[in-house]
Amino acid sequence: MHFSPGAPILTSKDLVNWEYIGHSVPSLEFNSPAYNLEDGLRAYARGVWASTLRYRASRNKWYWIGCVDFNATYIYTSSAATGPWDQASVLDNNCLYDCGLLIDDDDSLYVTHGSTQLSVTQLSSDGLSAAQTQTVYNASVYVEGSRMYKRNGVYYIICTQPDIGEYVLKSDKGPWGPYEFGVILNGTSSPSALAGGDTPHQGGIVDTPNGDWYYLAFVDVKGDSTGRVPVLSSLSWTSDNWPVLKLNSGNVWPQNLSYPVESGAQTPNTDASLTGVDSFQSGTLGPQWEWNHNPDLSHVSVSSNGVQLSTATVTSLDDIYQARNTLTRRILGPASQATIHLDVSKMQDGDRAGLALFRDSSAWIGIQQTGSTRNLVMRDNMVLNQTNSWATESYGTNVASITFNQNPTNLYLRVYGDFSASGSAQAHFSYSFDGVNFTTFGSTFNLATDWEFFQAYRFAIFNYATKALGGSVLLKSFDLESVAL
Ligand SMILES: *[C@@H]1O[C@H](CO)[C@@H](O)[C@H](O)[C@H]1NC(C)=O
Ligand SMILES: *[C@@H]1O[C@H](CO)[C@@H](O)[C@H](O)[C@H]1NC(C)=O
Ligand SMILES: *[C@@H]1O[C@H](CO)[C@@H](O)[C@H](O)[C@H]1NC(C)=O
Ligand SMILES: *[C@@H]1O[C@H](CO)[C@@H](O)[C@H](O)[C@H]1NC(C)=O
Ligand SMILES: *[C@@H]1O[C@H](CO)[C@@H](O)[C@H](O)[C@H]1NC(C)=O
Ligand SMILES: *[C@@H]1O[C@H](CO)[C@@H](O)[C@H](O)[C@H]1NC(C)=O
Numbered sequence: 001m002h003f004s005p006g007a008p009i010l011t012s013k014d015l016v017n018w019e020y021i022g023h024s025v026p027s028l029e030f031n032s033p034a035y036n037l038e039d040g041l042r043a044y045a046r047g048v049w050a051s052t053l054r055y056r057a058s059r060n061k062w063y064w065i066g067c068v069d070f071n072a073t074y075i076y077t078s079s080a081a082t083g084p085w086d087q088a089s090v091l092d093n094n095c096l097y098d099c100g101l102l103i104d105d106d107d108s109l110y111v112t113h114g115s116t117q118l119s120v121t122q123l124s125s126d127g128l129s130a131a132q133t134q135t136v137y138n139a140s141v142y143v144e145g146s147r148m149y150k151r152n153g154v155y156y157i158i159c160t161q162p163d164i165g166e167y168v169l170k171s172d173k174g175p176w177g178p179y180e181f182g183v184i185l186n187g188t189s190s191p192s193a194l195a196g197g198d199t200p201h202q203g204g205i206v207d208t209p210n211g212d213w214y215y216l217a218f219v220d221v222k223g224d225s226t227g228r229v230p231v232l233s234s235l236s237w238t239s240d241n242w243p244v245l246k247l248n249s250g251n252v253w254p255q256n257l258s259y260p261v262e263s264g265a266q267t268p269n270t271d272a273s274l275t276g277v278d279s280f281q282s283g284t285l286g287p288q289w290e291w292n293h294n295p296d297l298s299h300v301s302v303s304s305n306g307v308q309l310s311t312a313t314v315t316s317l318d319d320i321y322q323a324r325n326t327l328t329r330r331i332l333g334p335a336s337q338a339t340i341h342l343d344v345s346k347m348q349d350g351d352r353a354g355l356a357l358f359r360d361s362s363a364w365i366g367i368q369q370t371g372s373t374r375n376l377v378m379r380d381n382m383v384l385n386q387t388n389s390w391a392t393e394s395y396g397t398n399v400a401s402i403t404f405n406q407n408p409t410n411l412y413l414r415v416y417g418d419f420s421a422s423g424s425a426q427a428h429f430s431y432s433f434d435g436v437n438f439t440t441f442g443s444t445f446n447l448a449t450d451w452e453f454f455q456a457y458r459f460a461i462f463n464y465a466t467k468a469l470g471g472s473v474l475l476k477s478f479d480l481e482s483v484a485l
Contacts, residue, residue: 001455002035003290003328004028006048007064009081014261015206015214015232019274020287022082024053024064028294029087030074037293037313037324044321044360044390045453050098050145050202055081056127058107063127065111067095075128089128096121096130100147100157100204102175110175112136112146112157120148120157120175136177137169145202148175154241158184160202166217168243182242190219191231191253193334194421197221200231200253205243208260213237215245220454225359225447226333226419227456232257274332279477280306285327292326292358292460299325299469306343310472311351311465318352320362320382321392323464327475328358331457334420335483338459341435342367343474344374345409350467352377355413357427358460360384361448365413365429365441366462368398369471374407378429378442386452400442410476414438417447417457420485425449 005023012018025048034041051066064076064085073091078084096113103109109123114135121133136157143159150156157169157179165186169179190197203217213235218228233254234246248254278286283304299312312324320326329338340355347353347369354366354377363380378400385393412435417427425447430438447457459480463473 001045001049002028002043002047002293003455003458004035004292004294005290007051007053007066007076008287008290009053011081014259015208015216016259022085022287023290024051024062024076024078024085025066025074026083026085030068031072031090032069035294036296037322040322042321042390043293044384045455052099052101052111052147054101054103056103056107056109059127061127063101063109065096065099065101067097067099067113070095070097073099077127091130094130098144098146102148102150102155104150104175108175110148112148114146115144116142118143118146118157118159118169120177122175134176136171137179137181139167139181143167147204149205151237152241155179156243158203158205158243163198163201163220165199166201166203166215170242172241184215184243185245185247185251187251188245188247189250189252190421192255194219194221194229194231196421197229200233205235210261212260213243214260215243220451221333221421222419222425222447222449224451224454225425225449225457226331226421227454229333232260234260275480275482277477277479280304280475288329290328292328293324296324306474306476307461308472308474309353309461309463311348311463311469314465314467314469316466317392318395318466319392320352320356320358320364320396320462320464321384321390323462325464326356326358326460326462328458328460329478329480331357331417331419331459332480332482334423334485335416335418337414337416337481337483339412339414339435339479339481340461341410341412341476342461343410343476346472346474347374347463348465348468348471351463351465351471353463353473354461355415355429356460356462357415357417357445357447357457359448359455359457360386360390360450360453362396362460363427363429363442363445364460364462365415365431367408367411368401372407373403375401375403376408376411376431376441377401380443380445384453386450402441408433412438415459416483418485419447419457423485 006025356364
């Protein structure tokens with residue numbers, strides 16, 4: 001969506017443990033200053049939507065394809081998934097909406113796309129332009145999120161009816177059809193750990209080296225305050241080549257599954273890109289980091305001392321949603337806690353810096369400098385208006401503020417959030433001067449749970465000016481812990 005770099009890539013050796021390795025879209029170069037938060041514009045919930053990624057062996061090339069803003073399809077390529085990626089082509093006025101790429105046995109490239117009326121577009125042999133398009137299926141219900149596959153000479157398009165089902169179109173005649181309709185799942189209960197979530201949908205299918213098949217989908221949890229939680233189930237094939245999910249009786253998603261690849265790391269996620277302390281020793285931001293919209297890197301410097309964020313925006317309205325250079329990390333379920341160590345000694349009059357829980361309804365703990373005084377503040381009720389193109393509806397309210405005897409120069413800020421399906425959907429903030437003794441601060445924050453901003457909450461580190469540029473903070477470390485409930 002509106003985070004930059006976009007289209008994150010994760011890799012796994014066992015379909016269970018995943019690691020961030022890069023992004024297909026190095027910067028949101030989508031022909032609008034909104035992606036830079038420039039000219040008072042913004043692109044919340046626009047940007048990268050459902051997109052597709054495939055490796056083409058004949059050209060030793062990775063292709064990423066996605067429609068942006070309903071009017072253009074962007075194609076990025078790279079010779080390695082880890083990058084560097086380049087914008088290779090733009091199909092103007094041609095939105096391959098919610099697309100899925102198939103590289104056929106003869107190296108032809110087909111992209112399925114559309115909503116309800118599903119089409120297939122064959123790409124040119126270099127994969128950078130559209131050669132021909134045909135509608136291949138008119139569904140009787142709203143569907144989107146298409147993926148295209150070929151197995152044993154049979155072509156498949158799988159697609160979702162959002163929140164309800166996953167369907168399959170099958171053709172043994174070729175990529176243009178005709179296709180027959182089948183159901184992979186319909187109204188299946190989410191796994192018990194995500195009870196209350198919706199039907200696992202908008203997935204993809206994948207086979208392992210030993211020939212087993214899996215369906216990897218997601219469940220929208222807690223009206224998407226938590227986002228879309230990935231779930232996995234095994235899949236088999238009927239004698240006439242229809243895919244069948246292995247569900248529990250009563251149309252219930254299985255709770256437990258053997259590791260798909262037995263040699264996989266059979267331990268919970270321990271990868272440093274997901275949890276643990278990042279103190280930026282490499283002098284770079286790893287692929288687990290994304291900015292809110294494109295950053296202005298002339299105000300950022302990353303070294304082994306940390307990330308120096310110089311104020312990049314003056315927002316006299318105190319609007320965090322219009323401020324550039326807010327650095328984000330994904331939350332983790334079922335609950336998680338993020339702690340930052342921040343040097344605030346170079347802040348200036350009018351600056352605000354700290355740690356937010358960031359969505360279309362946000363809250364933060366941080367420092368607000370007025371004159372030469374640095375108050376610790378907890379602020380909430382920063383809200384975007386979805387029906388008004390995500391304009392800021394409320395700039396926020398300070399619910400707690402302290403003036404210390406001495407201005408703080410270094411402090412730790414922490415936010416804990418319960419993002420679980422069955423939990424409170426609440427967060428609270430705390431601070432510390434030694435990193436050991438944390439004091440709860442401000443009021444409990446109730447997470448927004450409406451679905452429309454479905455990228456979920458993020459932990460977000462910000463520094464913006466309300467009067468003049470020139471101040472800076474140094475983010476010395478970020479620590480993310482997943483908390484069991
Ligand atoms: C897409 O639409 C937007 C908004 O109407 C427009 O600004 C832009 O020029 C169009 N084309 C591309 C390639 O983005
Ligand atoms: C889908 O419907 C359109 C008209 O709405 C029609 O032109 C097209 O032939 C139909 N395609 C298929 C595959 O049924
Ligand atoms: C899904 O199940 C519902 C309820 O049984 C039924 O009405 C609907 O037709 C089914 N959808 C499909 C595509 O089979
Ligand atoms: C699933 O695995 C957990 C942990 O091993 C176990 O406690 C639980 O009983 C299992 N549930 C089912 C339905 O097998
Ligand atoms: C949100 O925007 C809509 C459309 O502009 C407007 O009617 C409504 O009053 C706004 N809501 C709030 C709470 O500002
Ligand atoms: C913990 O920090 C709070 C707030 O700074 C302070 O009042 C309290 O004395 C500290 N407790 C310990 C054990 O250091």
